[in-house]
Amino acid sequence: MPQSIPMTQTLLAAAELWRPNASANVFDLQSGFYGGCEALRSVPSQVTPALDEGPLGQVAATGRPLIVNELSEMGFLVGEAAATEGLGAAALLPSYHQGVVDSILVMYLRSGPEAVAAVELWAGTKGRFELSLDQSYYVGLERFSRISQYVNFPQGSGLPGQCWQTGMPLIVPDLATAKGFLRSSGAESDGLAVGLGLPIMQRTELRSVFLMLSSAATPIARVHEIWVEDPEQPGGLTRSQGTYGGLIDFTAASQALKFSIGQPDGLPAQAWTSGQPVLIDGVEAMGEAGMKRLDAAREAGLSFALAWPVVVVDRVRAVVLMMG
């Protein structure tokens, strides 16, 4: 049954980070964020996903990301929990180490009558040098979803095409006014506000471009940041972009923030140094993980943090940090 979404919650209801365990032929849960989704939290203790089964197994086998619109495909218990918690879909993103799937991030997204958001996977079109819509989950975006299936982007055009060309993530802070966001038909009237594009690269191959498009009222995450190597300070990380969903104090706390690669120095540095995603549940755990903006995060009511390294040719080129 559709449930209303409290203003303090993000559309990202829960997330899990799974690692393939070849010797036991299963996936091990590395970390999880569940917000208020208690029904979902209890699932991993009851069922261990097999390495060659279900959507996780499919992502591990193919190396390709996946959007699951029917959550019962994730297993009976997940389907039950999804119905209880009002979840609409899951996005599964592989993270690679030396070209092999090293971990898989599962993002569970809420549904609900007032929700407005989209996640999309854009992939190469057979016989053409273009990206077209491969998989998607839309909520509250009827016109936008109708148009998107007919749109194709060449390299360098639109948000997917720009991520393809640069191999870098990109935030579009205001989809309605951004020149680079070309599908404004419907996006503006449907209330889409912030876009994040993430290239999913396996070594030199672009597997997909993953887009997260959020409205201001029901954001997938409230904070989006991109961290890159500081051109003025070798070994340091600096922000190239950030959107803070109206969290002015948190924005201020982020002003002069820098990180050092190789140091236990906050989430972007951890993800950069390890080349692996980092998922933190709860503000206390953020503190234990060395988060520098802890007071501002607590004040803003942030309850999860996800640092995602963008790896190209086995080298981290950026870290995307999402919080909500």
Next chain:
Amino acid sequence: MPETLQPTASNQAARDAKYVEIVNLVKAYPNPLGDAIKVVDGYNLTIKKGDLISVIGHSGCGKSTVLMMLAGLNPITSGDVLVEGEIIEGPGPDRAVVFQAPCLLPWMTSFQNVMLGVKRCYPHGTKQQRKEIVEYYLNLVGLADSMHKYPREMSGGMQQRVGIARAIALRPKLLLLDEPFGRLDSLTRMDLQDTILGILDKERITTMLITHDVDEAVYMADRVCMMTNGPRAKVGQVLDVPFERPRNRKEILGSDLFYDLRGSLVDFLAKNEKEKPGEKPKQVAAREDVFEAPGMPHEVFGADPDKAPPLQLFASIPGASA
């Protein structure tokens, strides 16, 4: 048993999918004051055999420049155009052009105007065969009764029909239409659009249509290629048009999808609207909760495509080479 050299169905389908390939096309003009001015820069497009692709963009963005390079009438600065796997070099009868003006020879009848090209393309045919070809195509464009009229005796719409018959009679691999309805009144325009669609449905000629008309672009095309503003114009977005052929104008104009697709094109054009001379660029109010570092990698490539990493690094899209 020796391997057959016959193309398999899947090979043929793969070849048809890339019937016309425009690869990193560049047109630059010398500039005595500095670097050459790139009017078109990095134009990439693939056209499937038998498809009609319409190209739309603001005036002066370089649409016709692209078409003229495809026709071989304007030299390519760099990049390639391949038709059926062969790189084109200069003009040739495998590519026929219809311009906005019919460009008929005024001292010749419509029959003689069409015969000009037919003689060139069918040199081994008999006189009777060539006559039948000309009559067939003039009949196809609805000029069975006007074969022996001179241009001065025909309306603009009729003259344009002769121009279309002259182009199609060559049986080109690629038909290039450069705003062919631009000078016609709306009723004649619609009539001629349907005439061309009828012929293309029958003859399955791969076609590129340059147009300013959003409705025309959607109604006629299998795909609409939207060009960014020049200089350095390129393909901005390509829209698939899912309406079945033969097209039924009444049905299409009555469908919500037509207006969604049309809206998408209008939005694209509005976003790419050129600043008027003397007009200040629109300022977007700075937001306190947004941070953008100037000169960071995410901006470098957008500002200067030459600084982007080598294409091959990101070129290997699954399926793209299939």
